[in-house]
Amino acid sequence: MTFVSSRPRIAVLGAGIIGLSAAYELAMRRGARVTLHDVRAPGRGASWAAAGMLAPAFEAAAEPGVHPQLFDLCLASAALWPAFAQDLSARAGEPVGFDRTPSLAAALDAREMARLSQIAGTLSSAGIDHLVLGADAICELEPAISRAVLGGLELPTDLRVHNRRTVSALLTVLRASANVDFVSGPALLKSEAGRVSLDGHDAMLAAAGWETSIIKVKERGELYSLTNWDAALDDIDCHGGQMLSVAATAGAPQRVVRSGHVYLVPRGGQVVIGATVEPDRVIEVPEAGVIEALRREGVRLCPGLANAPVAESWAGVRPGTPDQAPFIGETVTPGLFVAAGHYRNGILLAPVTAQIIADALLGAPQGELAATFTTRRAYGATA
Template identity: 55%
Template sequence: MNAPPPPPPISSFTPKVAILGAGIIGLATAFELAVKRGVPVTLYDPAPMGRGASWAAAGMLAPAYEAAAEEGVHPHLFELCMEGAELWPDFSIDLAHAADTDSGYSGRPSLALAFDKAETAAMHKLARALDARGISHEELPPATAHLLEPSIAPDLIAALQMPTDGQVDNRAVVRALIMALQRSPLATLRSEAAPLRSEGGRLTLEGHDLILAAGGWNTAAIKVEENGQPLSLVNWDPALDQIDCYGGQMLSVAHGYGSPETTLRCGAIYIAPKADRVIIGATVEPGVATEAPEPEAIAALHARAARLCPVLENLPVIETWAGIRPGTPDRAPMIGATAAPNLFVAAGHYRNGILLAPITARIIADLMLCKPLSPLHESFSPGRLCAAA
């Protein structure tokens, strides 16, 4: 007698997924699930899709500068950021094919600059951290840096070239993600808040099996109706209360003769040339949740950037804006399952939301499809924040 066939694997079940929040994390996860893995997805957001922090960002893909030498952060943040950077070339190709448009990805190396002793010490600290991790970089004398980027101010003391650090046009990416999802028969985009309900303490959303909370700094404030009352999602997992907001102000200027063509970093300042503009950013304002730029802060930011590249001083300002980043105490995202059985979260990416979008999408998709995670990916689960509190 033939033995009965083995039961189908758990992963053969295809869930219907609701994603709450259509920033780059929600969009990228919807793309991973619907376009690449064949999973039906509904994306909910009452705000314009692809706006918020994803639209306000500068598209930095900077694992070295943002994570290699940072103190007080998640011990494996740099490794996760490197994974994100390594996924971006293929992610941009897949997205371009699906949306039939360019995402503006560029892997060209960035330059960190130093003009005084403190900046030089910070640069050497970063170089030592990269040495310890075996990450490619090169310390450049001023003459070599000026050959690579002639717009840099003449009193440069030192520069560090970082081949790991590139950039992407974040606005082009979110537009491409929306276009790709609009083309997918498995993706539904809804410009409204998700009608979440609680039945017997369990989250429900009609027609969906699993829920992903990806609402940026507002994730904890997502509402759930219980007995006619709107409750915060934090009631289903207190870890969500660890997401805080960080304001940032930026501006863009028009290209002009001799304007920079290389991504430049110095302290908290970055200069990110795009095809149609040069972005200058950014202030870092903990606890600030305003999207209104302040003229004095913008003027000071513009002046600091012109200190690095004098040509920027007289280039016309195209746009000024402010954004709100979501952050956590260890400056790392929370990615994974929550205390609620059918609720997942992907939020709190701080300065690395664009960089980490592809790897976050992959982790969430693997979890939802019952695929095992690596210890590295598991270390970013929301439970770590409750344990540390």
């Protein structure tokens, strides 16, 4: 884009970790002025509900039906996380809980063993380090794992961060910056001759998660959803999720442990147990029966948690797309950009999304990988 001012003003619509990270990149690293709009409390929603896993291998290496380059995008963002965490912690004066300890993927049945074999095959083909473990070996690395385990993987690519601390650190830095303003409530977008604008701003970034498509624009006195300016945004759907945390008692795992859809994440004296994936559901309050079933699945994976008291339970909504990959870049409407639809990888993909968006907004050169995640892409080609 071409801006009249050397210090463009960008409106970021949505203050979850994607919007906050984009604002951080634009304001703190590139010198742009940013206004963050959100109808909810900044940093909440899926960003707060997540467990903080940075898991390119487990989430994208062998998932069926995903964007063929999602794994590459996830790996690129994982590589950015060490520097991102260090820079953010230094600016905020508070740790974000970035942990380089490799995650473990365990199999409790033959189906899960087959999936882990697929992941290992993808990693081997790409020359990416990993360790195939027998039952005894994985239990030696993490004694909390059930002795019923059949085997597993150690994944040096798959790390973790304390997502809530990360969000808090982003808010600390951005609120202290003279380049950033926070606005509670919707942005007053308007459309004239098919072009969306916001008074006082040069460009807009829609980053409101699953609610991105329903951002409102005024045209001829009426309010319309943003999908009227890029129909692809209607493909961002919602996937409800429920999870809980228990006290980290003596039998708690020390590492991230995953098996199927269940994961255990040590975090701040607790162990997060997650998570359900419930398509087309917006869940704001966790359901007792679902939480208890999930707790039992966590205990099946790590029996030492059987008597650990429940500390908290919660629900959230992940934004997804048909190929489980985000939309990142300029929409078909000039001046309107999007960063949404990150599904289960919002925390992981925050740094690379922020860089791609900042490059696109400020006219910096972009690589081929960035261009494959725009709203103009076609679905169908799968990994």
